[in-house]
Amino acid sequence: MKSFCSRDYVYLRVMEDKRKSMQIVEYNNNNVCSYGTLSSVEFLPLPSVVTVGSYDGVHKGHRTILARLVAVAESRHLRSVVVTFEPHPRRVLNKVVSGPPGLLTTLDEKIDLLAGACVDLLFVVRFTADFAARSSDDFIRNVLVRLLGAQSIIVGYDHAFGRDRSGGCHTLETLGRELDFDVEVVDEVRIGNEHFSSTRIRTLLESGKIEEANEFLGSPYLITGTVAHGDKRGRDIGFPTVNLALSDPNKLLPRAGVYLAQTVVNGEPFKAMMNIGVRPTVSTEGIKTVEAHIIGYSGTLYGRIIRFSILRFIRDEKKFTTLEELKIQLEKDKKTVEMYC
Secondary structure, eight states, rough: OOHHHHHHHHHHHHHHHHHHSSEEEEEEEEEEEESSSSBOOOOOOOEEEEEOOOOOOOOOOHHHHHHHHHHHHHHHHEEEEEEEESHHHHHHHHHOOOOOBBBBSOOOHHHHHHHHHOOOEEEEOOOOHHHHHHHHHHHIIIHHHHHHHHOEEEEEEEBBSSGGGGHHHHHHHHHHHTTTTTEEEEEOOEEETEOOOOEEEEEEEETTTTHHHHHHSSSSSEEEEEEOOOOOHHHHTTOOOOEESOOOOTBOOOEEEEEOOOOOEEEEEEEEEEEEEOOOOOOOOOOOOOEEEEEOOOOOOOOOOEEEEEEEEOOOOOSSSSSHHHHHHHHHHHHHHOOOO
């Protein structure tokens, strides 16, 4: 059977190392600040290759654009820059009662995935209603060219931006001739007959098809949160769990069930059984939660931020008559997890 663990452990460590070399700044109300602070930084335009997008999920379609971005930057001795938005523009603009779709990546997860692509600078735009009102022409002239120093802009085939998504490839090409930057449009990428899209990946996750979703993503789906205190019922039956308070409440959770997962604690990889759901055996509140039993780990992690890679769907969530029945099933789940790792 296919083993995921060593590969994904290496991938998580590579992301951590790459993040240290990528510069991250925030753009808010026409000010450039150090990431995570309100401190303004001296920021001068440098000759750059730039791409722009939400990059939710940083899936294989995105990675094709990123690979081209980095390759062009290296060949022309330019800086590679990704311009992204926080929060996701749909969080600000979506007027549908049900709200915008869940996020495939939190900002922190996105940062690490983009760092893994060897990008030089991540330029995080704080997306507000005021910013959304800016025209595509204004954004290109004053942010991409004057502030960042874009000499080349690389986008996907379906790219659109600016007020009411009025700017696209034609807008870029027209302004490129005036402002002396070139434009490259990356063709659509497909798996078989299916094109890459965040919508398709969300559908797969909501169906519990985690392996197919991971194939589209190009790496395991991530869930990140802070370890919080729970009711400790798992400890009473020999399966202590970490209860995650999600780092972003808008994060999309896969279909309810038990999953094979992996995490890294203090630099060491561990297998985990993750339960996503309402815990029907021990709770009647109906609140969806995320908890995981980290196999082989016995320390306390309260208050720590933990990230899990979700690798495989094991089974649906089920209500058991007794805790003993639940314990027997968890023993079976543990053996299943150990089989695959």
